[in-house]
Amino acid sequence: MSRSASNSLPTTDLLKTRGLVKEYHSDGVSVEAVRGVDIGVGIGEFVAIMGPSGSGKSTLLHVLGGLERASRGEIWLRGQRVDKLSLAEWAVLRRKHVGFVFQFFNLLSNMTVADNVELPALLAGVTPRQARRRREELLSDLGLSEKAAASPARLSGGEQQRVALARALANEPSLLLADEPTGNLDSSNTRDVLRLLQRTHDRGQAILLVTHDARVASMADRVINLFDGMVADDHPVTRIPRPVSSVLELHGL
Amino acid sequence: MRQPLLAFLAKEPAHGYELKLALEQTFGEAYPSPNIGQIYVTLKRLEQDGLVRSQDVEQTTRPNKKVYELTEAGRDALRTWVDEPSDGPRVRDEFFIKLILAPMAGLADRMELINAQRRHYLGIMRNLAGLSATDTPARLLIEGAILHLQADLDWLERCQEELV
Numbered sequence: 001m002s003r004s005a006s007n008s009l010p011t012t013d014l015l016k017t018r019g020l021v022k023e024y025h026s027d028g029v030s031v032e033a034v035r036g037v038d039i040g041v042g043i044g045e046f047v048a049i050m051g052p053s054g055s056g057k058s059t060l061l062h063v064l065g066g067l068e069r070a071s072r073g074e075i076w077l078r079g080q081r082v083d084k085l086s087l088a089e090w091a092v093l094r095r096k097h098v099g100f101v102f103q104f105f106n107l108l109s110n111m112t113v114a115d116n117v118e119l120p121a122l123l124a125g126v127t128p129r130q131a132r133r134r135r136e137e138l139l140s141d142l143g144l145s146e147k148a149a150a151s152p153a154r155l156s157g158g159e160q161q162r163v164a165l166a167r168a169l170a171n172e173p174s175l176l177l178a179d180e181p182t183g184n185l186d187s188s189n190t191r192d193v194l195r196l197l198q199r200t201h202d203r204g205q206a207i208l209l210v211t212h213d214a215r216v217a218s219m220a221d222r223v224i225n226l227f228d229g230m231v232a233d234d235h236p237v238t239r240i241p242r243p244v245s246s247v248l249e250l251h252g253l
Numbered sequence: 254m255r256q257p258l259l260a261f262l263a264k265e266p267a268h269g270y271e272l273k274l275a276l277e278q279t280f281g282e283a284y285p286s287p288n289i290g291q292i293y294v295t296l297k298r299l300e301q302d303g304l305v306r307s308q309d310v311e312q313t314t315r316p317n318k319k320v321y322e323l324t325e326a327g328r329d330a331l332r333t334w335v336d337e338p339s340d341g342p343r344v345r346d347e348f349f350i351k352l353i354l355a356p357m358a359g360l361a362d363r364m365e366l367i368n369a370q371r372r373h374y375l376g377i378m379r380n381l382a383g384l385s386a387t388d389t390p391a392r393l394l395i396e397g398a399i400l401h402l403q404a405d406l407d408w409l410e411r412c413q414e415e416l417v
Binding site: 050051052187194212213214215217218219223225227232233235236237238239240 | 364368371372373374375376377378379380382396399402403406407410411413414417
C-alpha cells in the first residue's frame with residue numbers, strides 16, 4: 001500500500017485523501033482546521049490519529065465520515081470518490097461500509113439500548129433475526145447484556161460510550177471511525193473496549209480513530225500525528241525488542 | 254535490594270534462598286527474578302553494617318545454612334526508609350536535554366525528535382500492554398508504568414505546542 005501522492009486511482013487503500021482542506025467561516029474570517037491532509041488507510045489496517053487539542057483531529061474524522069463536507073481536496077472510499085456525492089448518497093454508502101463512534105455518543109434517547117444497536121443493521125437491510133443476534137453478541141462482549149432494555153439516558157457515561165461502539169460495529173463495517181473511544185472510561189471499561197477493538201482488527205476490519213490514550217494508540221499498526229491541521233508524522237509504532245522487565249524497573253531496589 | 258531484605262527479615266528470620274522466594278512471590282513478574290548471589294552479597298554487607306546478624310544452622314544432608322535476623326539497628330534503618338518520602342520517578346529526563354540542546358547544536362529538528370520519541374513511548378506501551386499480570390502487585394506496577402507513559406506522551410504534546 002502506497003501512501004505517497006500518486007496520480008493513479010487509489011485502489012489498494014480502503015480510504016484515501018488528497019489535499020484535504022476543511023475551512024470554517026465566521027464573521028468574515030476563514031480558519032482552516034484541516035490544511036492539506038494526505039492520508040490512507042489500507043484494508044484491515046488499524047491507524048491512530050494523535051495530536052494536541054485544536055490540531056484538527058476531530059474535524060478530519062468528521063469530514064472523512066461524511067458528517068461535514070470538505071472545503072477542498074479528495075476523499076476516496078473503496079476506490080470511489082465520495083466527497084462529491086450528495087449527503088444522501090454518502091449516507092447510503094456509509095451505512096454499508098462505515099461505522100462511526102462519536103465523542104459524545106449521539107444515542108437515540110427515546111429508544112432502548114438494544115434498539116439503538118440494532119437500528120443501523122436494520123437500516124442496512126439485515127434481517128431482524130441477524131440484527132438481534134449481532135446486537136446480543138456485541139452487548140455481551142462489552143458487558144452490557146443486562147442493560148439491553150434500558151434507555152440510554154439511564155446509563156453512565158462509560159456505558160453510553162460502549163453502546164455507541166456496539167452500534168458502530170453492528171453492520172460489521174469494513175471501516176470503523178471513532179473519536180476518543182475510551183475518553184470517558186475507567187480502566188476496566190477501557191479494557192473491554194480495547195479487547196473489542198483488537199477483535200475488530202483481527203477480523204480484518206479497518207479502524208481509524210482519534211485518541212489521546214496511549215494504550216489505544218499503541219495497538220495501532222500506524223500512528224499519524226496531526227499538528228496545526230497538517231500531518232506531522234505518519235509511521236508505524238516502534239517495535240522494541242528488549243524485554244519488558246527492563247521497563248518495569250523498581251527504583252531503589 | 255537492602256530495604257526489601259530488611260523488610261522480609263522484620264517479619265521473620267530467613268536464609269538467603271527463602272528471601273529470594275519471598276521477593277518472587279510478593280512482586281511476581283513486577284520484579285526481575287533476583288540473583289541469589291546478589292542476595293548473599295547484600296546480606297553480608299547488611300551484617301557488616303550491623304543491620305542483621307546470622308546464625309549457622311546445621312543441616313544433615315547439606316552444608317550448613319546461615320539464617321539471618323534483623324537487629325535493633327536494622328529495624329531503625331527500615332523504619333527510617335519507610336517514613337521517608339520517595340523520589341518522584343522523573344527527576345532527570347535525558348530526552349528533554351536532547352530536545353533543548355540538539356537543535357542548538359544543529360543536530361536535529363525538534364519535530365523529528367518529538368515524533369521519534371512518541372513512537373518509542375508507544376512501542377514501550379505496546380510491550381506493557383502485552384503483559385498479562387494476574388498477581389496484584391505486578392498489575393499495579395504495570396498500571397503505574399502505563400500512567401507514567403501517558404503523562405510522558407501528554408507532555409510531548411506540550412513540547413510540540415510550545416517549542417515547534
